Amino acid sequence: TLTDKLGQVFKKLRGHGRITESNITEALREVRIALLEADVHLKVVKEFLERVKEKALGQEVLTSVTPAQQFIKIVADELVNVLGSYTSELDFSGKPPAVIMLVGLQGSGKTTQAAKLALFLRNKKRKPGLVCLDIYRPAAYDQLKKLSAQISVPFFEYEKPKDPLNIAKESLIFADKVGVDTLIFDTAGRLHIDQELMDELKALRNNIKINEVLLVVDSMIGQEALNVAEKFNQEVKLTGLILTKLDGDARGGAALSAKSVTGVPIKFIGVGEKLNALEVFHPHRMASRILG
Amino acid sequence: ILGKSVIDDVVWEELETLLITSDVGIETSSTIIKNLRKQNFKDTASLKKGLIDEITKLLVPYSQTIDFNRNKPFVIMVVGVNGVGKTTTIAKLAKYFVDKNKKVVLGAADTFRAAAIEQLEIWAKRLGVDIVKQKENADPAAVAYDSLQYTKAKDYDVLIIDTAGRLHTKSNLMEELKKIKRVLQKVSMDYPDETLLILDATLGQNSINQAKVFTESINATGIIMTKLDGTAKGGVLINVVTSLRIPVYFVGVGEGIDDLEIFDARSFAEGLFE
Numbered sequence: 001t002l003t004d005k006l007g008q009v010f011k012k013l014r015g016h017g018r019i020t021e022s023n024i025t026e027a028l029r030e031v032r033i034a035l036l037e038a039d040v041h042l043k044v045v046k047e048f049l050e051r052v053k054e055k056a057l058g059q060e061v062l063t064s065v066t067p068a069q070q071f072i073k074i075v076a077d078e079l080v081n082v083l084g085s086y087t088s089e090l091d092f093s094g095k096p097p098a099v100i101m102l103v104g105l106q107g108s109g110k111t112t113q114a115a116k117l118a119l120f121l122r123n124k125k126r127k128p129g130l131v132c133l134d135i136y137r138p139a140a141y142d143q144l145k146k147l148s149a150q151i152s153v154p155f156f157e158y159e160k161p162k163d164p165l166n167i168a169k170e171s172l173i174f175a176d177k178v179g180v181d182t183l184i185f186d187t188a189g190r191l192h193i194d195q196e197l198m199d200e201l202k203a204l205r206n207n208i209k210i211n212e213v214l215l216v217v218d219s220m221i222g223q224e225a226l227n228v229a230e231k232f233n234q235e236v237k238l239t240g241l242i243l244t245k246l247d248g249d250a251r252g253g254a255a256l257s258a259k260s261v262t263g264v265p266i267k268f269i270g271v272g273e274k275l276n277a278l279e280v281f282h283p284h285r286m287a288s289r290i291l292g
Numbered sequence: 293i294l295g296k297s298v299i300d301d302v303v304w305e306e307l308e309t310l311l312i313t314s315d316v317g318i319e320t321s322s323t324i325i326k327n328l329r330k331q332n333f334k335d336t337a338s339l340k341k342g343l344i345d346e347i348t349k350l351l352v353p354y355s356q357t358i359d360f361n362r363n364k365p366f367v368i369m370v371v372g373v374n375g376v377g378k379t380t381t382i383a384k385l386a387k388y389f390v391d392k393n394k395k396v397v398l399g400a401a402d403t404f405r406a407a408a409i410e411q412l413e414i415w416a417k418r419l420g421v422d423i424v425k426q427k428e429n430a431d432p433a434a435v436a437y438d439s440l441q442y443t444k445a446k447d448y449d450v451l452i453i454d455t456a457g458r459l460h461t462k463s464n465l466m467e468e469l470k471k472i473k474r475v476l477q478k479v480s481m482d483y484p485d486e487t488l489l490i491l492d493a494t495l496g497q498n499s500i501n502q503a504k505v506f507t508e509s510i511n512a513t514g515i516i517m518t519k520l521d522g523t524a525k526g527g528v529l530i531n532v533v534t535s536l537r538i539p540v541y542f543v544g545v546g547e548g549i550d551d552l553e554i555f556d557a558r559s560f561a562e563g564l565f566e
């Protein structure tokens with residue numbers, strides 16, 4: 001583990017008074033390796049190491065902990081600092097229905113997370129409704145409809161799918177009619193470089209009052225997490241992130257890349273395929289997971 | 293990287309950046325760079341060609357085509373973690389075989405995920421191929437067995453079995469896949485002729501864990517890497533293929549039925565520079 005490796009590096013530090021530029025270089029190199037193995041983007045790793053170095057230099061080597069423990073604490077604290085507070089605060093302000101839109105790459109877990117969010121909100125005594133804006137993927141509508149039925153949440157039914165903007169507008173009427181106070185929009189998976197589909201999201205954002213736009217990111221994603229998060233944020237202005245499939249063994253460095261480039265909070269994590277597998281994001285847990 | 297013509301430390305660093313940000317991984321990148329340093333390139337243009345040659349050389353032994361005529365029916369089982377593109381790739385594979393005048397059957401053995409059967413049914417209908425399915429939550433091994441019996445009874449050529457996505461860390465789900473294999477082996481020890489592991493090009497180093505576990509548990513015999521139409525380069529494939537020695541048959545380059553290409557080592561290597 002990183003702690004063991006740093007233990008080796010800092011064996012030589014015993015008896016020295018301070019953490020200095022020279023004795024920290026090797027330690028930083030070990031952290032660099034750990035973060036890159038965790039899929040944190042190289043650019044984000046470089047910036048992160050600079051900040052850790054600044055924080056660590058000149059610190060007194062404490063006698064109550066080993067230098068490795070002290071250094072790891074600096075690294076972990078800085079990670080937690082970047083990853084942000086635990087909050088699953090969602091904005092429900094304005095005239096109902098509040099609208100939460102899920103966006104992201106193909107297969108990241110949007111449809112499943114949409115249903116999980118609906119269950120989460122129902123348990124918080126809100127009245128959620130689910131809307132399928134994915135008119136492309138075979139059986140996308142059936143998938144969300146089945147999930148809605150599993151959790152007894154109203155699902156906006158329509159016959160011939162027109163375009164997502166049309167469906168979205170009609171779902172607002174549906175919400176009023178059936179007493180839904182929070183609509184969750186499931187959108188089609190799309191590439192951040194598909195301008196036509198990014199414009200489709202822009203049109204939704206510009207024509208419907210949307211309270212939350214959450215980017216759903218597969219925690220196993222690699223270096224591209226940075227570019228994907230940045231592009232989605234530029235095109236559609238995100239309000240939060242959901243990191244999925246954390247029940248696996250991916251280190252999830254994408255959390256650091258996506259959070260640092262967008263500045264928006266990680267609001268939830270997906271930890272399984274069942275609809276109750278949605279948790280509030282805990283930065284400390286994520287930090288130790290990333291460090292390995 | 294090739295703005296300047298002289299190879300200096302800045303160029304080596306840019307090369308490392310290129311490899312790491314392409315998900316090649318830190319260890320594999322450093323091995324590739326070590327090998328390139330030994331070769332004394334005279335300028336950056338030949339260094340670039342050297343890198344493409346190096347990666348091509350690593351991957352070419354594993355760039356193979358499926359020998360689907362070696363058995364009848366030829367049985368393919370498709371596996372992988374959640375959301376990587378198994379079901380869509382099966383549709384593309386079916387088209388590949390249909391275009392070669394093969395009679396194809398699809399086995400809807402993902403009996404777990406909401407509307408998984410409906411999703412495959414739509415593809416079957418679009419392709420004009422038969423699909424064998426049971427109710428949602430039926431035993432996947434039973435569906436696999438049924439689809440094999442159906443394919444044999446009809447004397448069709450290729451059976452492609454879809455399975456539910458599953459994380460390799462879930463041992464009970466890996467057991468489920470082993471059971472599907474055992475049930476097929478009851479009919480013939482040849483079966484399945486291919487166990488295709490689907491890897492998603494956008495994923496990072498976790499693909500190595502996926503490939504290791506899927507190979508160890510159920511012996512993946514080939515790889516298809518999807519979503520190479522995005523910006524991800526799929527660099528982790530180099531480590532996966534060379535350490536596990538599994539062939540790569542195809543790459544997925546889009547969401548449509550024709551978006552399947554035969555894997556080409558050199559194009560993949562050149563893709564790192566796009």
Ligand SMILES: Nc1nc2c(ncn2[C@@H]2O[C@H](COP(=O)(O)OP(=O)(O)OP(=O)(O)O)[C@@H](O)[C@H]2O)c(=O)[nH]1
Pocket residue numbers: 104105106107108109110111112113134137140187188189190244245246247248269270271272273277374375405457459
């Ligand atoms: N293990 C695990 N699987 C998940 C999680 N969230 C979603 N999945 C699975 O990931 C796969 C893809 O989920 P979907 O919800 O269909 O993904 P999507 O983003 O809507 O996909 P597209 O609409 O095609 O872009 C399914 O097999 C889900 O069951 C999670 O937190 N953990």
Ligand SMILES: Nc1nc2c(ncn2[C@@H]2O[C@H](COP(=O)(O)OP(=O)(O)OP(=O)(O)O)[C@@H](O)[C@H]2O)c(=O)[nH]1
Pocket residue numbers: 106107137189191372373374375376377378379380381402405408455456457458518519520521522543544545546547551
């Ligand atoms: N851009 C792109 N999208 C793809 C590709 N292959 C599959 N997809 C998309 O990825 C998403 C998931 O595809 P599926 O075929 O449902 O994936 P799966 O592995 O069967 O998912 P589960 O059964 O839920 O585990 C869909 O939106 C597909 O259209 C590809 O090569 N390129």
Ligand SMILES: [Mg+2]
Pocket residue numbers: 110111112134140186187188189
């Ligand atoms: Mg979906």
Ligand SMILES: [Mg+2]
Pocket residue numbers: 378379380402408454455456457
């Ligand atoms: Mg599937």
